[in-house]
Amino acid sequence: MSHPSLHPLAGYGWDADWEAAFAPHAERGLVPGRVIRVDRGLCDVVTADGVVRADTEFVVPRDPLKVVCTGDWAAVDPEDHDPRYVRALLPRRTAFARSTSSRRSEGQVLAANVDHTLIAVSLGAELDLGRVERFLALAWTGGAQPLVVLTKADLVPDPATVDHLVADTELSAPGAQVLPVSAATGDGVDVLAAVLAGGTSVLLGQSGAGKSTLANALLGTEAQAVRAVRDGDGKGRHTTTTRDLLPLPAARGGGVLIDTPGLRGVGLWDAEDGVGQAFSEIEALAQRCRFDDCAHQAEPGCAVLAAVEDGSLPERRLTSYRKLLRENARLAARTDARLRSEQKQLYKQRAALGRHMMERKRGGGRHSGW
Numbered sequence: 001m002s003h004p005s006l007h008p009l010a011g012y013g014w015d016a017d018w019e020a021a022f023a024p025h026a027e028r029g030l031v032p033g034r035v036i037r038v039d040r041g042l043c044d045v046v047t048a049d050g051v052v053r054a055d056t057e058f059v060v061p062r063d064p065l066k067v068v069c070t071g072d073w074a075a076v077d078p079e080d081h082d083p084r085y086v087r088a089l090l091p092r093r094t095a096f097a098r099s100t101s102s103r104r105s106e107g108q109v110l111a112a113n114v115d116h117t118l119i120a121v122s123l124g125a126e127l128d129l130g131r132v133e134r135f136l137a138l139a140w141t142g143g144a145q146p147l148v149v150l151t152k153a154d155l156v157p158d159p160a161t162v163d164h165l166v167a168d169t170e171l172s173a174p175g176a177q178v179l180p181v182s183a184a185t186g187d188g189v190d191v192l193a194a195v196l197a198g199g200t201s202v203l204l205g206q207s208g209a210g211k212s213t214l215a216n217a218l219l220g221t222e223a224q225a226v227r228a229v230r231d232g233d234g235k236g237r238h239t240t241t242t243r244d245l246l247p248l249p250a251a252r253g254g255g256v257l258i259d260t261p262g263l264r265g266v267g268l269w270d271a272e273d274g275v276g277q278a279f280s281e282i283e284a285l286a287q288r289c290r291f292d293d294c295a296h297q298a299e300p301g302c303a304v305l306a307a308v309e310d311g312s313l314p315e316r317r318l319t320s321y322r323k324l325l326r327e328n329a330r331l332a333a334r335t336d337a338r339l340r341s342e343q344k345q346l347y348k349q350r351a352a353l354g355r356h357m358m359e360r361k362r363g364g365g366r367h368s369g370w
């Protein structure tokens with residue numbers, strides 16, 4: 001199999017690097033597959049022979065961030081049992097995780113091995129750049145390349161206005177491409193499909209931003225049939241036709257789209273590392289501030305404030321940056337509170353242990369060190 005592009009799983013993102021990573025498992029006689037859906041200890045895995053059910057019992061980790069997730073590459077049993085077993089997961093390239101607000105160190109992976117994060121933003125409403133920035137910070141944290149898709153472009157009749165909105169968004173999205181698209185007219189869909197070709201994409205965005213419509217436009221007619229099945233069977237479980245990972249049409253270059261309910265309900269995310277990347281131009285300016293710990297408030301020699309002053313940095317950007325940093329600090333403080341209470345427990349246990357040891361010592365035992 002020296003031509004991974006001819007591999008039956010190539011359409012699902014299988015490449016030479018995955019093949020190399022899989023080699024030890026292949027030696028054990030296991031077969032590779034990509035997880036297209038996870039459901040309570042079982043998952044659906046697409047293999048060269050089609051979709052199989054597999055039990056994840058043997059790959060249950062202690063770390064919730066390593067739980068089998070849609071998008072993972074798995075090594076499964078070759079036998080035709082139902083279900084088979086997932087024996088190992090290949091190390092992830094990227095992982096889209098969410099931390100539940102109350103238990104930050106826990107977290108939950110929503111999608112694995114994602115190449116592109118599409119942030120859908122509707123042009124049918126006033127452009128909320130603050131929201132775009134927030135999603136970008138989240139996207140950068142996931143490790144995939146973000147892309148802002150301005151949806152419903154047909155609702156802005158004047159092309160010059162669309163150009164302006166794109167330019168405005170670009171200023172708020174350093175390092176990310178911004179594409180106007182209309183699923184209604186099809187404008188921009190081919191351009192977008194070409195960007196996503198061959199990779200794994202996820203769609204983020206507010207409710208009503210046009211994610212489903214865009215997904216359908218990208219997926220073509222097959223997906224609509226799949227969705228009809230999903231809608232029709234109520235809970236949408238236990239049929240291999242419901243999947244959270246769908247192949248994009250080969251005619252447009254292929255790739256896959258992951259659309260999980262968890263990604264849909266994106267709320268509080270841990271965007272810690274992402275904020276810096278979402279505001280990379282500000283962080284670059286900050287390198288030139290006179291003081292290393294410059295807060296860009298009123299310090300002399302502040303390069304960030306100077307850029308606001310001379311108009312090269314929109315003040316709105318600095319305000320957004322501060323707001324997101326503050327939000328993260330609040331999240332971090334909450335974590336600290338939890339850590340602190342855990343520490344307290346630990347100290348209590350130690351103190352109790354210390355007392356116990358002291359008593360044993362006093363009781364005549366020859367224990368040293370305590």
Ligand SMILES: Nc1nc2c(ncn2[C@@H]2O[C@H](COP(=O)(O)OP(=O)(O)OP(=O)(O)O)[C@@H](O)[C@H]2O)c(=O)[nH]1
Binds near residue numbers: 152184208209212
């Ligand atoms: N004019 C126009 N309307 C669109 C376009 N894409 C989506 N819409 C409309 O926008 C509304 C919301 O679209 P959805 O695709 O359901 O949005 P969503 O982001 O999936 O929403 P949730 O499922 O709530 O997350 C629907 O009424 C769509 O018909 C478009 O390209 N042009």
Ligand SMILES: [Zn+2]
Binds near residue numbers: 286289290299
């Ligand atoms: Zn400064």
